[in-house]
Amino acid sequence: MKTFAEFGLEPKVLQAITELGFEESTPIQEQAIPIALTGADMIGQAQTGTGKTAAFGIPLISKISREDEKITALVMTPTRELAIQVAEEIGKLSRFKGLRSLAIYGGQDIGRQIRGLKKKPQIIIGTPGRLLDHINRKTIRLDDVQTIVLDEADEMLDMGFMEDIQSILKLVPEERQTMLFSATMPPNIQRLAQQFLKNPQHVSVIPKQISAPLIDQAYIEVPERQKFEALSRLIDMESPELAIVFGRTKRRVDELAEGLQKRGYSADGLHGDLSQNQRDAVMRKFRDGSIDVLVATDVAARGLDVSGVTHVINFDLPQDPESYVHRIGRTGRAGKEGTAWSFVTPREIDHLHLIERVTRHRITRKPLPTMAEAIEGKQRITAERLLAMVETGDQLNEYKGIAIQLLEQYDSVQLLSAAMKLLTGESKDAQVELTPEDPIRAKRRGGKYDIRSGRKPNGGYGGNRSGGSGGGYRGNREGGSYGGGYKGNRDNAGATTRGGYSSGYGGNSSSGGYKGNRDDAGRSSERKPYNRPSGTGTRPAKREDFDN
Numbered sequence: 001m002k003t004f005a006e007f008g009l010e011p012k013v014l015q016a017i018t019e020l021g022f023e024e025s026t027p028i029q030e031q032a033i034p035i036a037l038t039g040a041d042m043i044g045q046a047q048t049g050t051g052k053t054a055a056f057g058i059p060l061i062s063k064i065s066r067e068d069e070k071i072t073a074l075v076m077t078p079t080r081e082l083a084i085q086v087a088e089e090i091g092k093l094s095r096f097k098g099l100r101s102l103a104i105y106g107g108q109d110i111g112r113q114i115r116g117l118k119k120k121p122q123i124i125i126g127t128p129g130r131l132l133d134h135i136n137r138k139t140i141r142l143d144d145v146q147t148i149v150l151d152e153a154d155e156m157l158d159m160g161f162m163e164d165i166q167s168i169l170k171l172v173p174e175e176r177q178t179m180l181f182s183a184t185m186p187p188n189i190q191r192l193a194q195q196f197l198k199n200p201q202h203v204s205v206i207p208k209q210i211s212a213p214l215i216d217q218a219y220i221e222v223p224e225r226q227k228f229e230a231l232s233r234l235i236d237m238e239s240p241e242l243a244i245v246f247g248r249t250k251r252r253v254d255e256l257a258e259g260l261q262k263r264g265y266s267a268d269g270l271h272g273d274l275s276q277n278q279r280d281a282v283m284r285k286f287r288d289g290s291i292d293v294l295v296a297t298d299v300a301a302r303g304l305d306v307s308g309v310t311h312v313i314n315f316d317l318p319q320d321p322e323s324y325v326h327r328i329g330r331t332g333r334a335g336k337e338g339t340a341w342s343f344v345t346p347r348e349i350d351h352l353h354l355i356e357r358v359t360r361h362r363i364t365r366k367p368l369p370t371m372a373e374a375i376e377g378k379q380r381i382t383a384e385r386l387l388a389m390v391e392t393g394d395q396l397n398e399y400k401g402i403a404i405q406l407l408e409q410y411d412s413v414q415l416l417s418a419a420m421k422l423l424t425g426e427s428k429d430a431q432v433e434l435t436p437e438d439p440i441r442a443k444r445r446g447g448k449y450d451i452r453s454g455r456k457p458n459g460g461y462g463g464n465r466s467g468g469s470g471g472g473y474r475g476n477r478e479g480g481s482y483g484g485g486y487k488g489n490r491d492n493a494g495a496t497t498r499g500g501y502s503s504g505y506g507g508n509s510s511s512g513g514y515k516g517n518r519d520d521a522g523r524s525s526e527r528k529p530y531n532r533p534s535g536t537g538t539r540p541a542k543r544e545d546f547d548n
Ligand SMILES: Nc1ncnc2c1ncn2[C@@H]1O[C@H](COP(=O)(O)OP(=O)(O)OP(=O)(O)O)[C@@H](O)[C@H]1O
Pocket: 021, 022, 023, 024, 025, 026, 029, 046, 047, 048, 049, 050, 051, 052, 053, 054, 182, 183, 302, 303, 304, 305, 329, 330, 333, 334, 473, 474, 475, 476, 477
């Protein structure tokens, strides 16, 4: 892998990259940065968690001068949380250059955004709806924009933002650089690419298996009415450092978050019916570790990068394979390992097989965790907490007198067992009733297309630079910076942290030994837009779940 210095970047940008702890470039960065620096249009595809943000962010800021007083770069994202996160990363990358960037998204006070715009930011990172709002109010002008990035481009189209995006792109000068990025590139991307990109370079570092390499994938077959019990046991057994649980609808997310809280878990919900203040508060709590379990709709499926997420649990299967890839990609990021579990009701097995075929990855069937495994998991955590305290020896002296006395009178095993029982807390088996959801049905994916390239046979754009390039990157940015107290130790219980990528990138298609039906993955689907009415009822929420 190349170091960032080899790209000929200016010292202030290099300094910012070093400050972020990036030592080497990731494969997508190595391929995309030199091309993006030439100003060419680009379609960039790489697995989740492999640094696409910096792959477009670094070239984007390299083109801008601190003296510019106009908006010269625009990044669009499908969700507010992602806009905030990308703005943060671009802010960090451009820190020493002294560039100004601003996130513009629905749900935030528009007056505050207008005040921010008066500071003449050069870079805007926003969601399409609110951007258009500002454009109509003439508080944002795009006449001087030279670079446009659509992060999660396919999702924005899928959510029905095509028209909004078209209106926005039409306002940007023709002489510009346009880049699309995502881990998945379904064929509808081509429509947008043909319309708005000029001779795009296709930069793809997707090996055969599209899902990120360091994610261990399993499923549990479980009837709808037993799912909640399965979730409790799974969390107890696995004791995640941080987990994201995906539910299908807003109602589901509310009920799950409430149910988990009732049972004593530190959980909260995220979906599009919450106020933006509530959404921000939940994300903040999750990022700083004051909640361990984030329950969310697909609003959290794309792009979110929270360090310390060891587990993703699909309480409900996602509607389509792309969504599966992105959801599980919230773990196993930046060279770390992660675990993804999916609950599948008996009627949804076909849908699971579709996901396996399209992602070309076998998902291992595992039994429902037993009560004994759940209890053992909890005891393990208690033991770890106890040992962490023994090792640090923190303020134990004042307990030692009584400890000696007790040990003289009682059996030591009996004593320690009682202490551990107290420490573990009574298991709360509060009754939790969820409103049942209909099973997800596998939809036929007619036509031919490959999830990894979005190209139909014979079709497609030129300049394919792909070929699952090998290698990996080092530079573990945030090793164990999470939380205090005993939580630091939990790493061992959940996924272990690795120094960096080394496996997976070579495009080893046979890992997991899945051979069946590979053809089907290639054969399926000109993907019709899924019929996903948004709404508050039992249907999965879509567009209004994300932005307004
Ligand atoms: N060269 C690098 N070295 C080490 N860490 C990196 C490097 N580049 C990016 N990262 C870190 O890797 C993590 C994932 O990056 P990012 O969010 O850009 O992934 P992504 O490819 O956009 O994933 P997704 O498809 O889920 O949006 C971030 O925490 C980022 O700071």
